[in-house]
Amino acid sequence: MTTEGFIVLDEKTLREYIKKTPSLFSKVGSDDVDKLEVKEVGDGNLNFVYIVTSSSGSIVVKQSLPYVRCIGESWPMTKERSYFEATALKRQYGLSPKHVPEVYHFDRTMSVIGMRYIEPPHIILRKGLIAGVKYPLLAEHMAEFMANTLFYTSLLYLTTTEHKSAVAEFCGNVELCRLTEQVVFSDPYKISEFNRWTTPYLDGDAEAVRNDNILKLEVAELKSKFCEKTQALIHGDLHTGSVMVTHESTQVIDPEFAFYGPMGFDIGAFIANLLLAYFSQDGHAAQGNDRKAYKGWIMDTLADTWNLFHKKFxxxxxxxxxxxGEAYLHEIYNDVELRELVKQKYMTELFHDSLGFAAAKMIRRIVGVAHVEDFESITDPVKRADCERRALDFAKMLMKKRRNFNTITDVISAAQ
Known part of the structure; x- marks a missing residue:
């Protein structure tokens, strides 16, 4: 498939591409490009991802396709999303360099990003959560990443001129935003050819979502915020598949959905995926390991993530x-008591936004198009459906009653 100088790279053509690209070749320099080890590792829905290794070093090369990879050419998708991913990665690396891989190269025509290889023993966080691995620094690192990337791209730090300029730049990522609007805020609430669930066990649950008018009112409000609230530069897809971890390191990857939107969408996405991991644990329990202690660790991590984010932000x-920053000019808000009232109001609204978006993300992962391995890897469909139903029921309650929760501890108590 070729369009305007674009070709889909394979192992052979990627080797030639690297040889002709100094910024990449210098990282894996070898006189014989045929000796480069090239491995395609993309398990996502949209892109090809290659790990390229030589005796000199390793890099990751990611190429965006002009269609949704998991569906095929019948679902076109702009390859321009790679521009927004590269731009977001560079900005986020500048704001949180300990938790974002460095970009070495970007080719807009070919939709190719070359970046740091996040070396073993890093693994995708979702896989670690399924395996029952504890990551003691995860909450600290994620709170730091979210606080830095969200604060410094908001009007709490930027002038309105700087902010509007950045908003305008990322407005071009409209197709990825529309995809989110469809799969998160629309499809689960209507009959859609792409929706799926653990049938027949959740047939009634999926129908109940489609017939729940109160839920539809709430998700409409959240969709409006997602579309209209240009609060900060958000990752846009901050789930546990977009985070790579070891016990000492946390790396956030894949911000191709990045745009200026509501901060709570990022925070909520991460909260949602910790909750999905929590509700899936009973399906992964085995003789001698009931996963109860690990469920407690997940909830402790959830509490620490929000509380540390609140403190750092x-x-x-x-x-x-x-x-x-022009959101709250110091000349107006220099009274200590007033400043505390402003912060309290702002953070309470952000908390409730985060809970609402978390609920929406949980629902879409159970009755929408793209599911999560946390549940999908539970081989017994009855057991899987039981875990999913409990997550779905909690998410529906959370979306409807999110304004009644004052602390993250209240949310955790309701989930247990």
């Missing part, structure tokens, strides 16, 4: 209270 706000 408001600390940045305090540090820069006299900075260029």
């Amino acid at each position: 408001t600390t940045l706000w305090d540090i820069h209270k006299e900075g260029p």
